[in-house]
Structures are given as structure tokens and as C-alpha cells.
Amino acid sequence: MATDPAARPASRERGLPAPALIPIAGLVWWVTGFLPWILSGLGHDVLSRLGTPLAAVPLFTGHVSELLVGSGVGGLTAGFVPLLGRGRRASRIAAVAAGVTLTVMIVVMQSRSALGGTDGRVLDGLTALVVLVSVVALAIGLLATAGRAGIGIAGAALAGAAPVWLPAVLSQVGLDGPGAFQHVTDVARWVGAAMLAASLATIGLRRVARLVWWPVAIVLAWIVSPTVTAAAYIEPMLRPGMGLPDMLGEHLSATLDVWRMAASPGVRPLTPWIVAIVAGVVISLVLDRVRAKDHPVPAEP
Known part of the structure; x- marks a missing residue:
């Protein structure tokens, strides 16, 4: 129509x-x-x-x-x-x-x-x-x-940053007291998972071509935290007196190894990621059914 x-x-x-x-x-x-x-x-x-x-x-x-x-x-x-x-x-x-x-x-x-x-x-x-x-x-x-695919990919990048950015914010408002660190970290992870689920649902599943963008969004969200970890690792090595520039190649090689280890599935809880992907699929299917009812395809004569 x-x-x-x-x-x-x-x-x-x-x-x-x-x-x-x-x-x-x-x-x-x-x-x-x-x-x-x-x-x-x-x-x-x-x-x-x-x-x-x-x-x-x-x-x-x-x-x-x-x-x-x-x-x-x-x-x-x-x-x-x-x-x-x-x-x-x-x-x-x-x-x-x-x-x-x-x-x-x-x-x-x-x-x-x-x-x-x-x-x-x-x-x-x-x-x-x-x-x-x-x-x-x-x-x-x-x-x-x-469009929707672009919003989902950009949102997935934000979802990947949430577990790093949110604890820093919460610590500044007094939620980093003794024993609270793990709770803050868990909350940040699940906020990121919710954002990722919403991003994947925004991309949707109604068109098969959009499935191509799901791995892009998930990978983009996945690599944010390892990148921050690698940056924190190499930071002390970039100061004066650390053998620069002669040692720069070795520092970068070590940092890449840190990034690989931080990006491996075994170093972070996978449950929030699995829940986010499953929730994204479920929400997408529900939304597709709703859209199909609101905009039915006319029957061929």
C-alpha cells in the first residue's frame, strides 16, 4: 500500500x-x-x-x-x-x-x-x-x-561499551563501596546484554538479508571490551623511558597478544551474550508477527 x-x-x-x-x-x-x-x-x-x-x-x-x-x-x-x-x-x-x-x-x-x-x-x-x-x-x-540495520549496528557498539562505561559512572555516584564491585559489574554486563538484544531486534529477521548484519553487530559489540583492555595494558609502555621508539614493535606485539586473550570466549561470562542473542531472536519474531498483522500481504487473484 x-x-x-x-x-x-x-x-x-x-x-x-x-x-x-x-x-x-x-x-x-x-x-x-x-x-x-x-x-x-x-x-x-x-x-x-x-x-x-x-x-x-x-x-x-x-x-x-x-x-x-x-x-x-x-x-x-x-x-x-x-x-x-x-x-x-x-x-x-x-x-x-x-x-x-x-x-x-x-x-x-x-x-x-x-x-x-x-x-x-x-x-x-x-x-x-x-x-x-x-x-x-x-x-x-x-x-x-x-535505517534499522544501521541503528542496530551502532547500538551494538554502544552495547559493547556499556560494561566498561557504566561501572565508571556508577562509581562516581557512590555505588562502588566494599563488596559492591561485583554487583556493579554484573549490572553493567546485563545492561549491555539488554542493549545488544534491542539492537539485534532493531535489525530484525523479517528479511533474510538482514541476517548478514547480526554477526557484524555481535562481533562489533564483542571486541569493544578487549580493545579497552589492550589499551590499558600498553599505556605504561608508551611513557618516556620505556625504550621508545626501539621497543615499540615488541610493545605492540605484546598488546596484540593481550587483545587476543581478552577477546577469547573463556575470559568472560557467556550467559549474558547467549541471553541477548536469544532475546533478540524472540523479540524479532514477535515484532515480525505484529507487523504482518498490521500490514498483511494481499492475496494473489
Whole structure:
């Protein structure tokens, strides 16, 4: 059944104009991605002892994994911002990219200024990390503008980051007391599992071709945590005095081994992943039945 042409202009008018997405995308990138750092007072406890001003992002050694997660989660969530806008998709994507780019420039410049006494090579390396991860994550997040399959893949990446990002947030609101670590970790894993199930259900099963995107989404969610683990491993080796650049090849080889071990199925609980996949299948089948009832295929004469 064809869509009523009269309804199309009204649907295109819903949402924010593209220019309004510029500041929203920037705020989403920073506030969502670096929420743990913001809740900690922008590093007040750490930086006050160093006698330096507060920094918008933790652009110093000891926080590589935090920069990785913050830039990644920020870029992924900012990729959903075009869905709030109206008009041509290219215009909305350009507005979001501009907003994230401007915000990255501002927070990096402010943080570099606040940490001016840090080794310039360290600042340059961490700046490159923030920029690179933000670009890659935003590109994945912007898949959400490509339809249900894109939304599911971008959501799966966020689901993979949830078990790493959420405990950091909960610890800043006082939920990291004695004996609470395991509970917080379990909650974060199951939140990630719920997000993965929702992402897979969004991709759906109604069309067989969409099955191709299920492994992509699952693998993308799976590799997020090992990547953060590998970043935390290599971080101490990238400091001055660790034999760089002569030892860089050996450090990278060891880090790759750590990534492989962290990505192996035997080092993390598989139950949340199995439940997420089964739930995704069940929800997809239920939704497909509902859609079939709402939009029955007409019988051939």
C-alpha cells in the first residue's frame, strides 16, 4: 500500500533544523562520553594536587583507557543525533560532524592548556588518540541514519561499551563501596546484554538479508571490551623511558597478544551474550508477527 503523499511533507517537517544539531552533537559527545570524568569534578582530586587547572578531558598519562572509552562512547552517541533533525540526511550528518569536530578542538585545546607542563610528546599522542577514536566512533554511530540495520549496528557498539562505561559512572555516584564491585559489574554486563538484544531486534529477521548484519553487530559489540583492555595494558609502555621508539614493535606485539586473550570466549561470562542473542531472536519474531498483522500481504487473484 503506497504512503499518502500528503503525509510526506509533514513527516519531513518534524524534528530540529540542521544547524540546531551542531551544539547538541558537541554536548552529547562530551557529556555522554566523559560523564565519569565530569562527575568526578573534572579531575579536581587529581589535578588540584598537581597545581593545575581543571581539564575538560583527562589528557594525561594514566587515563588512556578513559580517553578511549570517552571518545568512543561520545562518538557513538553523537552519531544518533541526526535522528533528531529534519531535512536532508547529508545536511544533518554535516551538522553533527561539525559539532563534534568543534567540541573536540575546544576540549583538547583547553585540556592541553591546563596540562601545559606535561611532556609535549605525551599530549600529542593522547590528542591523536582522542581525535582518531572520535572519528571512527562517529562514523559507526552515523550508521544509525541508514535505517534499522544501521541503528542496530551502532547500538551494538554502544552495547559493547556499556560494561566498561557504566561501572565508571556508577562509581562516581557512590555505588562502588566494599563488596559492591561485583554487583556493579554484573549490572553493567546485563545492561549491555539488554542493549545488544534491542539492537539485534532493531535489525530484525523479517528479511533474510538482514541476517548478514547480526554477526557484524555481535562481533562489533564483542571486541569493544578487549580493545579497552589492550589499551590499558600498553599505556605504561608508551611513557618516556620505556625504550621508545626501539621497543615499540615488541610493545605492540605484546598488546596484540593481550587483545587476543581478552577477546577469547573463556575470559568472560557467556550467559549474558547467549541471553541477548536469544532475546533478540524472540523479540524479532514477535515484532515480525505484529507487523504482518498490521500490514498483511494481499492475496494473489
